[in-house]
Amino acid sequence: MLSPLDYFFGLFSLDIGIDLGTAYTLVSVRGKGIVINEPSFVALEKRSRAVQEVGARAKEMWSKNPKDILIVRPLRDGVISEYEITAKMLDYLIRKAHEQTWVPIPRPRVVVGIPSGVTEVEKRAVIEATLDAGAREAHLVEEPVAAAIGAGLPVLETRGSMIVDIGGGTTEVALFSLGGIVISRSIRMAGDEMDEDIVQYMRNKHNLLIGEPTAEKAKIAIASAYPLPQEQTFEMKGRNLTTGLPDSVEVSSVEIREAISGSVNIIIDTIKDALDDTPPEWVADLMESGIAICGGAGQLKGLAERVQQEVNIRAWVAEDAMTCVARGAGRILEDYNNLRRLLVGPERGSTSGGGGAGRQY
Template identity: 40%
Template sequence: MFSRDIGIDLGTANVLIYVKGRGIVLDEPSVVAIDTGTGRALAVGEEARQMVGRTPGNIVATRPLKDGVIADFDITEVMLRHFLNKINVKSFLSKPRILICTPTNITSVEKKAIKEAAEKSGGKQIFLEEEPKVAAIGAGMDIFQPSGNMVVDIGGGTTDIAVLSMGDIVTASSIKMAGDKFDYEILDYIKKTYKLLIGERTAEQIKINVATVFPGGRNEELDIRGRDMVSGLPRTITVKSDEIQQALQEPISHMVMAAKSVLERTPPELSADIIDRGVIMTGGGALLHGIDQLFAEELMVPVLVAEEPMSCVAKGTGLMLEHIDKIAKKKLI
């Protein structure tokens, strides 16, 4: 029976969907706006993101995934179903086969939750693949050769670091330090330093327009508005790149340490390959200014940011869908 195969990058910050033969057909924030009175979902995706921090009391815009895993099962299911209906892949006769990416060290309970949510949203067979592996494929790395490839995938909730060879993960680490943590640190810094409260969206603007993690790597400034904690009134301040670099030092150092520990656990032959080939960075966090320079300096290997890092995982699911029958057979054995 003809059925559509689809790949889903179920991210903490964004959901991307790849349909076989059509490419990436959806890229929307992982946000759902809920009416707390009725428990009904009012908006999903981009429409719901517009509501973050701007809703009356009875409407809450929530993100059902936290740190790369499902924090709220029912809302995740509502979100997935909405997106699948939107791209119109289900027919009356057949349900799609779905390939979903997960962080490397999630528990079997968390895996089961992701599978169940996808099944309830209308999937026929659900396959799970580890995110750094899929990201590496999507970034154009040939991971099926007997040589070492290293990928650092920085998402919204987790950073997945892995060394791959022969189509599989050799060493890996997944830490809960990623894009959201950067936003939080910026928020916290502005609050402590300037006694000013800002929202998530403002923190994200600072991250994109001003932030750098490489000392002296950037010299931008930005006027931002928020609420003064003392007077309670709106106030404008100017933030500069070098102070944001200081604010982001802690999460960045954790990420560098995780990458170093993955390299330390890698067999020497594969380490030698990584010196030749370098490290590829994927995910939205790879767009953070100076992060490639900093990693290159700390790991002492070349570091490259993938083309379109935010869609590497979705593209990778697309390439893996080409071999989905093989994957299906493997899972049945």
Template identity: 75%
Template sequence: MLRPLDWLLGLLSLDIGIDLGTANTLVSIRDRGIVINEPSWVAINKRTRRPLAIGAEAREMVGRTPADIVAIRPLRDGVISEFEITEAMLKYFIDKAHEQMIVPFPRPRVVVGVPSGVTEVEKRAVYDATISAGAREAFLIEEPMAAAIGAGLPIIETRGSMIVDIGGGTTEVAIMSMGGVVVSRSLRVAGDEMDEDIVQYMRNKYNLLIGERMGEQAKI
């Protein structure tokens, strides 16, 4: 049974949706749409592992940091590879979304997209990181379903709808019908591999050495 306090907090809470991507993280607020779209990068002190910059600021530091600082992506292939750093990144984005609201809200309810092929352990890591980052409640949704809803596909109808979602770390392919996923496949081959292939092609074909950022820009 829903307690009165839970009902009141739910009424006043900020509802946030997070697309926690390997390459970029998007944050959406209910009735306002996407309010944050930043790279999933964190610059940390190598010795203390303390985050020094997050998001776009950290991305700009790639290749420009002193020896004791490194810029990393705490997710690989769509799943968490650095739990504490991912937690810090989530907290940064949740707090940043809160700052955009004029009226202060209680801790938010957060929905996070996860690849369809992740294990229960990987799902738990995302859930725990979200709660630790400041969410009052956390819910997980498979990325193909979230993408289909966002694209306005008729997933409730009896006929099938197919979606292909190419991210930085994973490619999600799914067929949906009657409000559920009929069949799905999550491939841990996506945009990052395209960037690497472009870098390798330029080196092998033209003997030209370019970085990951240039490879990504050439792809786009």
């Protein structure tokens, strides 16, 4: 139960939608849109485990590997791997979202996006961490549902629509009709795996040891899933594994496309697998509406063209693709009475019913 003081602060706290991602965590505030987009990194003092930095500052420290600081990514494959640190990160983000308000102790209502394939234990961990971070209510929505709403897909209509959400840790493919997921696929393969592909490629092909931050920069700069109109290059800096000395190698976008091809192929195969199970009447709908692609790694150059070539259905990247899940979660809060049925409870596949999914203090 809320204390009278918490209840009072709750009346003036914000409604918040959160995309709790492996690579980035985004926060949407009802009526304001996206207010926070921070890397999902936390810097801790090694001895005391006290939080030093959260988000972008922590990620900057990660690339430098400081001696007395432990850099933690508290989410792996879209789920919580470090519970206490995740709760601390959420507390930081909730307080940051309330910086422009007068509320000294935020007690917001929160909707958090989760991968569609998570277990009951993983669902409960997200709810508990959100409540421990100060939320007065914690609700869950499956990420493909939130992404589809954020991308503007007609998920409540009878005609079918499909979303492909590629984040840092997971790729979600879902077909919607009448507010429900008809077919879904969830794989723990996404942007982080592409970064690792690039690290391994540079080690094996160029004998150069690079870090994940460098691989991520190369991915964003020149990686593609389809031949580019004009191929590009990127200078990789790292350590030569033969001499042990600093070295640099200029690589082309063709090489990076080759490096990540295995991961891209798995994502394409997952989309094909979902389409194989799609009834013909919904395939006809998709032939008209196309397949929407969102998520941070969904912005990979040429991905829409590659998907379209492989499945013979028009594919398009949603506007502001990285923020679709957070915006969709926020949209549910804006139209809570009509969209609350899209929330899921701790029991697999359960809906909110009359009281809403998740848990309240």
